[in-house]
Amino acid sequence: MARLPIIVGFGGYNAAGRSSFHHGFRRMVIESLDEQSRLETLAGLGVMTGIIKGDNSGFISTEGDSLSLKDIESRFGKQILDATLIRRIEPSYFDVDATPWQQSLTLATDDGKTRFLLSRRQLPEVVPATWHVEDYSDTHVSITLADNVEVKVDSMRDMPVKSAGQLPSGFDPALLYNSRFHPRGLQMTIIGVSDALHSMGITWEEVVAAVKPDEIAVHAGSVMTQADEYGFGGMLQSRLKGTRVTAKQLPLGLNTMPADFINAYVLGNVGTTGAATGACATFLYNLKQGVESIQAGKARVAIVGSSEAPITPEIIDGFAAMSALGTFEGLKKLEGTDNPDLRRSSRPFGENCGFTIGESCQFVVLMDDALALELGAQIHGAVSDVFVNADGFKKSISAPGPGNFITLSKAVAAARQLVGDDGIRERSFIHAHGSSTPANRQTESELFHRVAEAFGIEHWPVAAVKAYVGHSIGPASGDQVVSALGSFHYGLIPGIKTIDKVADDVYAERLDISVQDIRKQGLDVAFINSKGFGGNNATGVVLSPEVAKRMMQKRYGDEAMAQHAARSQAVEARAEAYEQRALHGQFDVIYSFGEKLMDDSQLGITDATLSVPGWDHAIEYPKDTRYQDMV
Known part of the structure; x- marks a missing residue:
């Protein structure tokens, strides 16, 4: 059954x-x-x-x-x-009318004269082949572009949903x-x-x-x-x-x-x-x-x-x-x-x-x-x-x-x-x-x-x-x-x-x-x-x-269900007590970080059972008869 x-x-x-x-x-x-x-x-x-x-x-x-x-x-x-x-959708998630995204841009050179300054700290480890780098100061370098370059800039766009x-x-x-x-x-x-x-x-x-x-x-x-x-x-x-x-x-x-x-x-x-x-x-x-x-x-x-x-x-x-x-x-x-x-x-x-x-x-x-x-x-x-x-x-x-x-x-x-x-x-x-x-x-x-x-x-x-x-x-x-x-x-x-x-x-x-x-x-x-x-x-x-x-x-049977009904009265009362607390904003969240930790050395291991600290009953190893006719 x-x-x-x-x-x-x-x-x-x-x-x-x-x-x-x-x-x-x-x-x-x-x-x-x-x-x-x-x-x-x-x-x-x-x-x-x-x-x-x-x-x-x-x-x-x-x-x-x-x-x-x-x-x-x-x-x-x-x-x-x-x-x-x-x-x-509320702003605490994101702005549906102006959702952040990265817009790709192609920066074209102007007769080989496109030039900008960049912090030495931000200089890529592998410098693009189209960049000509020259010293500018102790903190910055000067970059001259020999060809177009792809960049991304922060932008916004409308979310259709x-x-x-x-x-x-x-x-x-x-x-x-x-x-x-x-x-x-x-x-x-x-x-x-x-x-x-x-x-x-x-x-x-x-x-x-x-x-x-x-x-x-x-x-x-x-x-x-x-x-x-x-x-x-x-x-x-x-x-x-x-x-x-x-x-x-x-x-x-x-x-x-x-x-x-x-x-x-x-x-x-x-x-x-x-x-x-x-x-x-x-x-x-x-x-x-x-x-x-x-x-x-x-x-x-x-x-x-x-x-x-x-x-x-x-x-x-x-x-x-x-x-x-x-x-x-x-x-x-x-x-x-x-x-x-x-x-x-x-x-x-x-x-x-x-x-x-x-x-x-x-x-x-x-x-x-x-x-x-x-x-x-x-x-x-x-x-x-x-x-x-x-x-x-x-x-x-x-x-x-x-x-x-x-x-x-x-x-x-x-x-x-x-x-x-x-x-x-x-x-x-x-x-x-x-x-x-x-x-x-x-x-x-x-x-x-x-x-x-x-x-x-x-x-x-x-x-x-x-x-x-x-x-x-x-x-x-x-x-x-x-x-x-x-x-x-x-x-x-x-x-x-x-x-x-x-x-x-x-x-x-x-x-x-x-x-x-x-x-x-x-x-x-x-x-x-x-x-x-x-x-x-x-x-x-x-x-x-x-x-x-x-x-x-x-x-x-009827007697067992009657006993259950009697026991459940206290259970329902405790549940109702939580309901009243939650109704008034006390949600009693359970979160036990770093608490009640188990010590593996306290496990009780025998050839028939395994006991775990904090548990009244031991784990019993299964008696497997599924393949009895094959061994």
């Missing part, structure tokens, strides 16, 4: 805000929330953005006067909402811990996984005490590496800028670093680790690793996630050169105006012109069902399967193929065995990749239509959260997963509110693609779909908390 991977905690940050306790989800459906949830969502975002402040006594304005929740909405509500979701899904305005991960020289993607890793761990309501020490050192797995990574000045971006720019590479830019730039940072500076993990990369399906690739390690009994706890900070001129230039991103000119044509609404840049399944890039960090904590029961863990849902398939031969690396038909069909068939025909036909929904490109709206909707037809599904609700937070590349399917958990909790499926109507070429006959939030209680399963460049297709099956509990009850 396979162990069921239970989601016992989740957290992170994207353009909608903090993920734990469904805050980011609530921002996306804020028009449909009850008053208390709406007001608390605004308050939490207000503190994150610095528009208001929070302390133990409540909320205050930046001027110091006390604020009620209704005061926050009436006085600052619009300002808070405007500071979230997709919007014009002007919007992105940025973290809430004013929220700076670097200020939440000692983040010196950390690329932004790794800063987001630290704060995102901290949020997920605190959301559990179970301390990490309690988890460590319950399992063996090699029963914890961490699977997390990024796709675009760490591309800012503190990672690969700075390293690759250094020669062109005439600066020196630092000792940290290469190692911190690696796309495996999110997992490495979690192990080394958050958990102190000595178990399994790894970073699977699958373009836009990267979060699901890592989720597959974590799910399968728990199902096989190789891990009892798995931290799964991804972090990406791709809002840089270089990455935007790259996607724009592929005609993949929605440009300002493209949006002007769509809206028939010179001043298009940049907050509606991403328009899945509507008339669109390309995707909108975003940044995000998303993490889930998985436990096997027995451990979740033992520790009284919260049950936010379960992940029964993640399917991954390639596209086969392709005429274009970015073109779709048959792989996604395979992953979604297998996912629906697998879910049907758990929730029945009624479960997939009446109580399931899809979280579409929904990238907002003209090609995607046709190919993905055709995929949904044909699978729905095969399984007898007539009105399949479709969500596409990239309409709100943009396309965060690696963590994109993580954005979808945490949103799906919100739908289970609130009975709301986010509508695609950035479109006026579904495009005419969308296969919508069997789909429910709404421009308003869909109210649907009793949801059983969410299908998380992702289509990545290069044929990296993945579909995950996320089960609702009710389905997960029902399955656990059948396996363990």
Whole structure:
């Protein structure tokens, strides 16, 4: 019997805000929330953005006067909402109207008389053949050009892409811990996984005490590496800028670093680790690793996630050169105006012109069902399967193929065995990749239509959260997963509110693609779909908390579930205490640099076990019978 991977905690940050306790989800459906949830969502975002402040006594304005929740909405509500979701790229990233670049110039000689002075310190080690160098002074030399010379000068140019899904305005991960020289993607890793761990309501020490050192797995990574000045971006720019590479830019730039940072500076993990990369399906690739390690009994706890900070001129230039991103000119044509609404840049399944890039960090904590029961863990849902398939031969690396038909069909068939025909036909929904490109709206909707037809599904609700937070590349399917958990909790499926109507070429006959939030209680399963460049297709099956509990009850019985419910009261209370601290701006970021270091000499090594300092249980060497009939 396979162990069921239970989601016992989740957290992170994207353009909608903090993920734990469904805050980011609530921002996306804020028009449909009850008053208390709406007001608390605004308050939490207000503190994150610095528009208001929070302390133990409540909320205050930046001027110091006390604020009620209704005061926050009436006085600052619009300002808070405007500071979230997709919007014009802010100057703290770069100036989209005057983005720095190096312009190449050819300096021509004027009858061989072109002459200039140069500091001796700046004289190249290898002097160009067309330069005639003469002494001028103790500090300078005189250069006469014998021919044309190519030079580069600092310049500016307009960026055709002007919007992105940025973290809430004013929220700076670097200020939440000692983040010196950390690329932004790794800063987001630290704060995102901290949020997920605190959301559990179970301390990490309690988890460590319950399992063996090699029963914890961490699977997390990024796709675009760490591309800012503190990672690969700075390293690759250094020669062109005439600066020196630092000792940290290469190692911190690696796309495996999110997992490495979690192990080394958050958990102190000595178990399994790894970073699977699958373009836009990267979060699901890592989720597959974590799910399968728990199902096989190789891990009892798995931290799964991804972090990406791709809002840089270089990455935007790259996607724009592929005609993949929605440009300002493209949006002007769509809206028939010179001043298009940049907050509606991403328009899945509507008339669109390309995707909108975003940044995000998303993490889930998985436990096997027995451990979740033992520790009284919260049950936010379960992940029964993640399917991954390639596209086969392709005429274009970015073109779709048959792989996604395979992953979604297998996912629906697998879910049907758990929730029945009624479960997939009446109580399931899809979280579409929904990238907002003209090609995607046709190919993905055709995929949904044909699978729905095969399984007898007539009105399949479709969500596409990239309409709100943009396309965060690696963590994109993580954005979808945490949103799906919100739908289970609130009975709301986010509508695609950035479109006026579904495009005419969308296969919508069997789909429910709404421009308003869909109210649907009793949801059983969410299908998380992702289509990545290069044929990296993945579909995950996320089960609702009710389905997960029902399955656990059948396996363990009523008495065991009653005991779990009793234990979980204290767990939920501790989680709620963190929620209140975070709501008021205390995010409790975990970062242990140079602390709790292990002494290798204290390892206890025998021929049967290996004990690790700080762990209650020893590692037991596996008894391998796989090849017994061959030896």
